[in-house]
Amino acid sequence: MNAVALTEYYRSALAGRELPGAGLAWLSDRRSKAFAAFQGFPTTRDEDWKYTKVAAIEKRLFQFVPGMCIGLDEDDIEQYLIPGLDSYRLVFVNGQYMPMLSSKRSEQPQGFTVASLSLVLSEQPEAVESVLGTIADPSDNGFAALNSAEMADGACVILPAGQVADKPIQILYLTTAGGDDIVAQPRNLFIAGDNAQATIFETYASMGDSTYLTNAVTEVSLGANAGLNHYKCQTESGKSYHVSMTQVDQARDSRFNSHLVSLGAMLARHDLNSVFNGEGGECVLDGLYVTDGRQHCDIHSRVDHVQPHCRSDEKFKGVLGGRSRAVFNGKVYVHVDAQKTDASQHNANLLLSKDAEIDTKPQLEIYADDVKCAHGATVGQLDETAVFYLRSRGLDNEAARSLLTYAFVGEMVDRIPLAEYQQVVRGHVLARLPGGDMIRALM
Amino acid sequence: MLQVKDLKVSIDGKEILKGISLDVKPGEVHAIMGPNGSGKSTLSHVLTGREGYDVTSGSVSYLGKDLLDMEPEERAREGIFLAFQYPVEIPGVNNMYFLKAAVNARRVHQGMEELDALDFMDSLKEKMALLKMDDSFLKRGVNEGFSGGEKKRNEILQMAMLEPKLALLDETDSGLDIDALQICSDGVNSLRNKERGFVVITHYQRLLDYIVPDFVHVLADGRIVKSGGKDLALELEEKGYGWIEGIDAA
Numbered sequence: 001m002n003a004v005a006l007t008e009y010y011r012s013a014l015a016g017r018e019l020p021g022a023g024l025a026w027l028s029d030r031r032s033k034a035f036a037a038f039q040g041f042p043t044t045r046d047e048d049w050k051y052t053k054v055a056a057i058e059k060r061l062f063q064f065v066p067g068m069c070i071g072l073d074e075d076d077i078e079q080y081l082i083p084g085l086d087s088y089r090l091v092f093v094n095g096q097y098m099p100m101l102s103s104k105r106s107e108q109p110q111g112f113t114v115a116s117l118s119l120v121l122s123e124q125p126e127a128v129e130s131v132l133g134t135i136a137d138p139s140d141n142g143f144a145a146l147n148s149a150e151m152a153d154g155a156c157v158i159l160p161a162g163q164v165a166d167k168p169i170q171i172l173y174l175t176t177a178g179g180d181d182i183v184a185q186p187r188n189l190f191i192a193g194d195n196a197q198a199t200i201f202e203t204y205a206s207m208g209d210s211t212y213l214t215n216a217v218t219e220v221s222l223g224a225n226a227g228l229n230h231y232k233c234q235t236e237s238g239k240s241y242h243v244s245m246t247q248v249d250q251a252r253d254s255r256f257n258s259h260l261v262s263l264g265a266m267l268a269r270h271d272l273n274s275v276f277n278g279e280g281g282e283c284v285l286d287g288l289y290v291t292d293g294r295q296h297c298d299i300h301s302r303v304d305h306v307q308p309h310c311r312s313d314e315k316f317k318g319v320l321g322g323r324s325r326a327v328f329n330g331k332v333y334v335h336v337d338a339q340k341t342d343a344s345q346h347n348a349n350l351l352l353s354k355d356a357e358i359d360t361k362p363q364l365e366i367y368a369d370d371v372k373c374a375h376g377a378t379v380g381q382l383d384e385t386a387v388f389y390l391r392s393r394g395l396d397n398e399a400a401r402s403l404l405t406y407a408f409v410g411e412m413v414d415r416i417p418l419a420e421y422q423q424v425v426r427g428h429v430l431a432r433l434p435g436g437d438m439i440r441a442l443m
Numbered sequence: 444m445l446q447v448k449d450l451k452v453s454i455d456g457k458e459i460l461k462g463i464s465l466d467v468k469p470g471e472v473h474a475i476m477g478p479n480g481s482g483k484s485t486l487s488h489v490l491t492g493r494e495g496y497d498v499t500s501g502s503v504s505y506l507g508k509d510l511l512d513m514e515p516e517e518r519a520r521e522g523i524f525l526a527f528q529y530p531v532e533i534p535g536v537n538n539m540y541f542l543k544a545a546v547n548a549r550r551v552h553q554g555m556e557e558l559d560a561l562d563f564m565d566s567l568k569e570k571m572a573l574l575k576m577d578d579s580f581l582k583r584g585v586n587e588g589f590s591g592g593e594k595k596r597n598e599i600l601q602m603a604m605l606e607p608k609l610a611l612l613d614e615t616d617s618g619l620d621i622d623a624l625q626i627c628s629d630g631v632n633s634l635r636n637k638e639r640g641f642v643v644i645t646h647y648q649r650l651l652d653y654i655v656p657d658f659v660h661v662l663a664d665g666r667i668v669k670s671g672g673k674d675l676a677l678e679l680e681e682k683g684y685g686w687i688e689g690i691d692a693a
Contacts, residue, residue: 128585385496389531389585392491393601394519394546394552405533407584442540 001042006058010038010146013064019120026129027151034138034148041142048141051327051359052269052298055057057241058140062183062213064150065094070176075135077101080172080205085420087170088114090155094175095184099155101172112196113158114169117187120156127158132189135219136247140271143243145215147185154187154216157200161193161223168199168418172218175237177208188218192226194251199229201421206237206264214265216244222254223279229257231421235428236264238293245271251280252307259416260287260316261299261425263435265430272301276310276338285314290432291324298327305338308368314345317412319405319433320356328360328377335367341371348378350408354432402435409433444469444640445490446607450501452482452489459485461665462501465642467609472641474651476676477662478684483644484528486662487613488644491525492518505609519545520552522608526598526615533585538597541585542567546604570603574630584643593622599630609640616650628653648680663687 003437014035021027041058041317042049049221070093077091088109091101097116105192113127120128138148155171174187192198204214222228242265248256262268274283289297303312318326328347362375382404390400405427413429416422430436445467450462460482473564477483489496490503490513503510510518535540547557556564571580574596585592594613602610612631616624631654635641644652651659651673659675660667668687669675678685 183496275618383531386531386533388493388515389527389533389547390536391515392493392519392525392527393541393605394516394548395544396516396548397514398517399544399548403536403541404533406531410535438544440543 001228006040007038009061010149011035014149017064017151017152020118021125024121024125027121027125027132030133031149031151034133034151037137037139038145038149046141048300048329049273051325052267052296054243054267056267057213057243060181060211060330064180065182070094070096070098072098072101072176074098074101076207077172077174079138080174080203082170082201082420082424084204085168085170087168087363089389090114090116090169090171092153092155092171092173092186094182094186095186101129107191109166111158112160112163112165114437115151115156116153117151117156117189118153120158126193128156128441131191131219131221135221135249136217138442140245143215144217144245147187150185151187152185154189155202156188157198159192159196159198161195163193163196165198168201170201171203173202173204173214175206175210175212175214175240177210179206179208179212182210182212184212184214186214186216190218190220192222192230192313195225196223197227198233199418202230202232204232204234204236204242204264206235206240209237209239211239212237212368213241214243218246220242220248220256222248222250222256224251225253225256226251227257227307231259231416233261233425233428234264234268238264238266238295240265242268244269245356246273248274248283250274250276250278250281250283254278255282257284258286260285261428262287262289262297262299264427265297266294266297269298270300270396272299273303273316273375274312275304277354278308279307281307281310283310283312285312285316286412286415287316288391288409288429289316289318289326290409290429291318291326292321292432293324294322295324296326298329300327302331302333303343305334305341305343307333308337308339308341310338311342312344315412318347318349318358319352319409319411320349320358321352323353325357326359327357329363330364330375331363332373332375334364334366334371334373336367338368341368341373343373345373345375346377348408350405351381351407352364364408379418399435399438402433402439405433406430406439444506444644446504447503450489450503450675451496451499452485453499454485454495458499459665460489462668463665465660465667467640467642469640470637471658472635472654474643474645474656474659474676475662476645476648476659476679478687479646481662481664483646485615487611487644487648490611491515492524505513515663516548519605520549523611524602524605524607524609525611526595526602526613528613528617530586530594530598530636532587534587534591536585538583538585539567539581539681542601543603547600549605558578567604570600573633574600575626576600591618592620595619595623596630599627602638603630608638609642611679612641612643614645615643616645616647624650624653651676660686
């Protein structure tokens with residue numbers, strides 16, 4: 001389908017919708033501007049999408065399914081939640097907010113907001129007016145534009161100045177088994193005022209193996225000295241497509257700690273961007289990906305050091321098997337005034353098959369002269385000396401290889417400070433690695 | 444228990460071992476001494492099944508089986524243990540998990556029950572005490588960031604846990620100060636018994652003051668040029684390897 005026909009298709013798909021906050025002029029304006037920026041999906045002619053073909057997404061006419069009745073209860077979703085985690089919870093199924101599965105109104109936090117975006121748009125739109133749609137740029141790419149043209153629902157967390165969330169916030173995005181051809185466009189907005197602090201978990205999972213599209217945009221606004229720990233785990237159906245953009249705006253002395261796990265989907269693309277708009281900010285981007293079969297996973301990050309004395313530290317590790325392919329493109333952009341920048345970036349990959357492919361490109365662009373920057377990328381296979389060492393102690397070849405593979409990527413699992421969540425991620429990773437059961441038995 | 448007969452081994456077409464014969468019986472300690480490049484490490488690698496070596500002739504029989512026909516892990520499970528000259532660092536593989544996997548792989552192979560967590564820990568702690576290793580070691584990656592002495596002690600610890608029938612020590616003494624050497628040697632000596640055979644490969648006679656051998660063989664240019672009792676080591680120390688090269692040339 002050509003771009004014109006595609007645009008037409010999504011125009012009519014959106015036109016028939018009653019969107020939340022439809023009466024708000026500022027919102028309608030942002031939506032229509034975003035739709036005007038939608039000129040179809042990116043192609044491999046775009047430098048940022050050079051290695052990631054989305055033609056398969058373009059060919060399929062995904063449908064919005066608002067108002068669909070979904071009869072799920074607590075038991076159905078339990079296995080997708082972080083066990084033992086006392087949290088404020090928001091649950092979305094096939095893109096729709098599920099109040100019955102989310103924290104009850106009576107269990108709402110005191111002093112801050114954890115709600116669906118649609119509810120916030122109807123009850124307190126002024127709380128998000130200055131931020132929603134202003135951090136993530138719809139013209140960045142067609143997916144961001146399409147998401148911004150809808151901006152119907154997603155998770156919204158608003159912490160006023162000085163507010164420290166008393167419990168973490170857990171957001172589950174689930175797609176049901178019969179969810180073929182659905183497009184879900186979560187639009188998340190996390191606002192932390194000065195000195196506010198919170199921990200947020202985003203989990204993207206599937207109940208079956210349907211073919212659908214998740215196209216998420218998360219905007220994060222951090223006030224002065226605010227802190228957000230952001231964990232995202234993507235284990236969607238192997239036939240699905242997951243495209244997401246997380247865009248962070250950091251005021252002075254703020255801290256953004258991000259940990260991204262990408263394991264599922266036929267095609268996963270994550271854009272993870274942060275801008276230091278004040279001095280003394282810190283941004284940690286950790287993550288891991290495991291791909292197999294014909295999976296494709298693309299991690300694109302960009303950190304803009306606009307102001308001096310900020311620190312960014314990025315580390316991603318990937319394990320690639322089968323005929324899978326991964327892309328890592330991390331850019332650190334040090335603007336002319338950003339003296340004393342401390343930026344490091346590292347990507348390491350382990351290839352388990354000769355047909356797997358990684359395109360890794362850590363990039364530094366530096367326009368200030370007093371900075372400390374380091375970057376590096378490695379692509380390797382298992383160390384045969386280490387394999388022999390383990391075999392010489394009686395482990396069979398397969399077990400030795402499994403152990404070394406897990407050890408490689410396990411470093412990124414161990415970096416998760418919260419034990420309950422570390423356990424969840426470890427389980428997902430082990431389930432995808434050869435010999436995972438054997439390793440689990442050792443622990 | 445181990446019979447090596449006229450073993451010839453090449454690497455990339457170059458002959459390293461030029462006909463080695465060795466007969467180790469249960470309870471015996473054999474020392475193999477020789478200068479650098481004499482083929483000491485090649486012998487230990489071939490016996491443990493490392494890839495990249497071509498056995499061009501000869502045979503190795505271990506407890507009546509053709510050793511060269513076995514995979515490295517099979518040899519280990521049948522009771523062969525090699526203490527590496529250069530133990531490998533494996534970041535991220537937890538020492539304790541690794542040891543447990545190794546111990547239980549061997550036990551299952553030998554028809555024994557797997558050790559449960561408690562019995563395993565008891566046994567491990569006891570042996571760690573013997574080798575003066577502290578608990579922090581358990582949580583670290585295998586040899587990750589270990590000093591030379593710690594790596595060698597870790598090899599002996601693994602040996603103690605795996606209770607081999609035949610232990611090969613490849614230059615376990617190289618790079619150790621006298622205290623570490625004493626600890627490692629005590630570890631080895633505590634494992635000596637009537638059933639267990641040892642082949643101790645070393646460059647220096649010093650080790651044999653601590654681990655006293657029954658037999659000493661001198662390896663030079665891929666051949667055993669002289670065999671004798673423990674006194675041979677002293678004679679070698681006194682006269683130097685030049686003496687042996689003289690014999691070899693003659």
